[in-house]
Amino acid sequence: MKGFNRQNQLFSLCGLNCGLCPMFLNKYCPGCGGGEGNQSCKIAKCSLEHGSVEYCFQCSEYPCEKYDHIDDYDSFITHRRRRADLDKARQYGIGAYNAEQMEKAEILDLLLSNYNDGRKKTLFCVAVNLLDLEELQEVLRQIENRSNLETLTLKEKSAFAAGLLRAAAAKNNIDWKLRKKK
Template sequence: MNEELIAPCGMNCALCAAYQFRLHDLNQQGFHRKYCPGCIPRGENCLHMGDVCEKLAQGTLRFCYECEAYPCKRLKALDKRYRTKYHMSMIANLNLIRDQGMEAFLAQEAQKWRCPTCRGNLCCHNGLCMHCQTDDLRRNPKYRWNED
């Protein structure tokens, strides 16, 4: 896990499908998905919040928890969607970073999202390891967390 891959909204870009597809160059294996190097590395500040938050769009905050409006309505909605569909919480991520520091957060993420087979990172969007479970994704392109 890498601090540069933690977006201001609390998203861990290392767990994102678009990042992992790029990391493993899965389009060369017949997939057709958008690639992304992460919010911070591509200079976008935050994919999820930068378009509606002036502070993030301008890069005046590193993390949403630094804002006096934290957690804002938009972040709460994003958090609810990610908790419901993807088994992760942006707000919990941000609170852990704020309260315990980046090192503790990255250590927890590395353990929580580690593939039990190859020890790579699982994808938060589908629960699969893009290194060793691509056959599951190939059989079901809409695969998400053992759901049909």
């Protein structure tokens, strides 16, 4: 959107964790305010109208009607926790929130570099986006503690990591399926 620029390309104005999104990582999406040619965004336009707040939670009108049902349906899985992530960033401060997201991005990079058999990128991105940092760290410990890990093929390592992530999601009642509007 013309005139809209953001410093933090990892966490958006509306609460998307862009740095954990496969679209962003594949360079299909520059993130909001990541350059000219972005699609028009009603929330970015609203930000400009309200003094260019960096995050919606900084606006005196937050949460406004734009957030009434923002997490009810997903057009993409990273949309799932926008409101909760904005509230977390507001509660702990953007610095602490960004530090946690950087740790999650490092975990994602590790998973993609060492356990992606070419078919798990989206699964790993979704898992890192939706699971708490502590759960992700526990999954990494379980991976590292597997005694025969170095003897496994990449496909077997990938399946093992994916299984641990799915189990962590199930334990926390996290459903990875898109919730489509009916």
